[in-house]
Amino acid sequence: MAPGFGPRERGALLAGRAAGQVVRRLGRGGGTALPGLIAGRLAPTLIESAAAQLGHGVVTVTGTNGKTTTAHLLAAIARGAGLRPLANRSGSNLERGIVSSLVDAVDPGGSVHDAARRLGVFEIDEAHWPLLAPRLRPRVALFLNLFRDQLDRYGEVDSIAAAWRAAVSRPGAVPTLVLNVDDPSVAQLGEDTRGEVIGFGIEDPAAALPAPEHATDARFCRCGATYEYDAIYMGHVGLWRCRGCERRRPAPIVSAERVHLGAEETQFDLVIGERRVPVAIPLAGLYSVYNALAAAAGAHALGLPIEATARALADSGPAFGRQERFHVEGRTVRLLLAKNPTGLNEVLRALEAAWPPLTLLAMLNDGIQDGRDVSWIYDADVERLAGLVGKLVVSGRRAEDLALRFALAGIEPAAVDTDTRVALQTALLATPPGGRLEVVATYTAMLEVRELLASMSGAGHYWEHDE
Amino acid sequence: MNDLARTIRVVTLYPDVMSIYADRGNLIALRARCRQYGIGCEVTAVGIGDGLPADADLVLIGGGQDQEQRRIAADLAARGVRLRDWAEDDVAMLTICGGFQLFGHFYRTAEGEELPGVGIFDVTTVAPAPGAPRCIGDVLADAGDLGEVVGFENHGGRTYLGPHARPFARMRHGFGNNGDDGTEGAVYREAIGTYLHGSLLPKNPAVTDRLILAALRHRYGPGVKLETLPPDPYAERAHRAAAAVARRRGRPNP
Ligand SMILES: [Zn+2]
Numbered sequence: 001m002a003p004g005f006g007p008r009e010r011g012a013l014l015a016g017r018a019a020g021q022v023v024r025r026l027g028r029g030g031g032t033a034l035p036g037l038i039a040g041r042l043a044p045t046l047i048e049s050a051a052a053q054l055g056h057g058v059v060t061v062t063g064t065n066g067k068t069t070t071a072h073l074l075a076a077i078a079r080g081a082g083l084r085p086l087a088n089r090s091g092s093n094l095e096r097g098i099v100s101s102l103v104d105a106v107d108p109g110g111s112v113h114d115a116a117r118r119l120g121v122f123e124i125d126e127a128h129w130p131l132l133a134p135r136l137r138p139r140v141a142l143f144l145n146l147f148r149d150q151l152d153r154y155g156e157v158d159s160i161a162a163a164w165r166a167a168v169s170r171p172g173a174v175p176t177l178v179l180n181v182d183d184p185s186v187a188q189l190g191e192d193t194r195g196e197v198i199g200f201g202i203e204d205p206a207a208a209l210p211a212p213e214h215a216t217d218a219r220f221c222r223c224g225a226t227y228e229y230d231a232i233y234m235g236h237v238g239l240w241r242c243r244g245c246e247r248r249r250p251a252p253i254v255s256a257e258r259v260h261l262g263a264e265e266t267q268f269d270l271v272i273g274e275r276r277v278p279v280a281i282p283l284a285g286l287y288s289v290y291n292a293l294a295a296a297a298g299a300h301a302l303g304l305p306i307e308a309t310a311r312a313l314a315d316s317g318p319a320f321g322r323q324e325r326f327h328v329e330g331r332t333v334r335l336l337l338a339k340n341p342t343g344l345n346e347v348l349r350a351l352e353a354a355w356p357p358l359t360l361l362a363m364l365n366d367g368i369q370d371g372r373d374v375s376w377i378y379d380a381d382v383e384r385l386a387g388l389v390g391k392l393v394v395s396g397r398r399a400e401d402l403a404l405r406f407a408l409a410g411i412e413p414a415a416v417d418t419d420t421r422v423a424l425q426t427a428l429l430a431t432p433p434g435g436r437l438e439v440v441a442t443y444t445a446m447l448e449v450r451e452l453l454a455s456m457s458g459a460g461h462y463w464e465h466d467e
Numbered sequence: 468m469n470d471l472a473r474t475i476r477v478v479t480l481y482p483d484v485m486s487i488y489a490d491r492g493n494l495i496a497l498r499a500r501c502r503q504y505g506i507g508c509e510v511t512a513v514g515i516g517d518g519l520p521a522d523a524d525l526v527l528i529g530g531g532q533d534q535e536q537r538r539i540a541a542d543l544a545a546r547g548v549r550l551r552d553w554a555e556d557d558v559a560m561l562t563i564c565g566g567f568q569l570f571g572h573f574y575r576t577a578e579g580e581e582l583p584g585v586g587i588f589d590v591t592t593v594a595p596a597p598g599a600p601r602c603i604g605d606v607l608a609d610a611g612d613l614g615e616v617v618g619f620e621n622h623g624g625r626t627y628l629g630p631h632a633r634p635f636a637r638m639r640h641g642f643g644n645n646g647d648d649g650t651e652g653a654v655y656r657e658a659i660g661t662y663l664h665g666s667l668l669p670k671n672p673a674v675t676d677r678l679i680l681a682a683l684r685h686r687y688g689p690g691v692k693l694e695t696l697p698p699d700p701y702a703e704r705a706h707r708a709a710a711a712v713a714r715r716r717g718r719p720n721p
Binding site for chain 1 (some may be wrong): 483484486487488489490491492495496499532533534535538603604605618619621664665666669670699701702704705707708709712
């Protein structure tokens, strides 16, 4: 019997497992949240005691964009290095999702199976990280970026930055912080910790944007002055320096150099200290470089060798709904999640690298997980695709809003339909046989269209997706 | 129509600081609508410390977080005389959320700090006590001869109209100025203040047309006419869809 679990926690685990089995049997989603919800209710300290059993400790991954992909890549690296990563699945990144994954990892006797080889790799919602981190006691805390996202739900970006700062400066166990030095709001967390800091960033001004984007979410240094940039990679992320004080982008320990952005894959030199290894990842877009780099920096913080990192990055597939590919009716469908202005800008940039004319299905939902306020689409540079789109189909519950956004950008939709199934069929018909359909969707729209794509192509349900 | 000799001069105030919740959508829609009319649209961005152009036909300002409002407040106040003169001279204005608040008399932050406004609208705004809910949600409001306006609001501050202020619209769904009195925004001469963010002009072409006409009249005299085009079909459909969403899930008001 596991030393960490009391009778109450064991009961809670059994109840959670039973709930997960029932949900799965009923075909009602993958049970990624409910088991954790139930078990967490019955035994509120379960998360602490289960996490404490993991032999290699816990890594948390937080930030606005890239959590799922980064955690997915880091887990792949850890697996390649002989560990058994335990991750929350399918973007279920609140407490219940983490408890659910712990519930799944516990054997009927109540102990975490193969605990000695276990490493927790948990993606955590950026607003919940300050609450969950003290309970998970991570060894390594990885921070990706901080962009505006769902302002209707989370309030202003500044309040999340302040909560992160307060949390990392709290007394108690101190994790190693893995920080994106290119994002000033993330980089400056290094000032607040007593622990070790490992910075990662891109060292390739050739990959910079020709002009700043409109969606820029950190303008002011702690001293009150504005930032200036030698190069901007996306949004407010780049080679920054404060106009008013000594603060500037710290030199990264883990960096990407000689970045090459292809239509399908991305290449760069992964540089860690004195070591340099060329890496090719089967993911498009500069944001994928950041995710890979973050995973590599996380692996470095865990002491995993750079060779294992490069190998795993090259071999790993996309995470759920993030550049996943499906083969449907003789066409290839690529599914790209875009849930906020910077995320959408990055996806649009990745599409610019694809072969025009594009056939595009764009989907906008306004569920709680998408954000009720859909006006954020005006912060993204949809105009980028003008002249590159051959056929555009627009869908989602707010299809009319998105159709208007594209029309204002000079890209007239060929069809607008709020029904996902109809829109997908229309878009597939608009795609030449053997050609490719690009699907860009907000979170819940992505879940809906992915379910259809999975059943049409014979790929699995989303809860069967993770290894 | 299609008379390219006609051009309106637009000033956007602090576009890189005061543009949260996609306020730039208003400028995108304004430009597109001017294109449909064949009217030129000359845009000058004015940041902190920049000089105001000698003249303008239309002024736009968006919203920002408290920190950003604090940052522009003094610079904006220093331009108060000029902006008030413009408003009296019937320059069209669209001021949104934080910008609207600072076009009133003052905005008192949660910390009790009073940011002076330029006082074009007879309104005052007070941040609520800490912990009070923000006013967030879908809005449907009746803007008189402009018809129903739709949008999304997201603000902490509660705005109260003074005796000389007229509301921009009467609430049907959503919070509006303060959640209590059923008013949304304010109007003074050709200036509009509102809490509806960046998709206001895209989805409410009647408001866009009103601003363009006012700007044309400022530039070319009160006799100028705008043969109003029908709303863009995409705008009309988005308006209808947003109105349906607000009716379904917007907070009924009153
Ligand atoms: Zn500074």
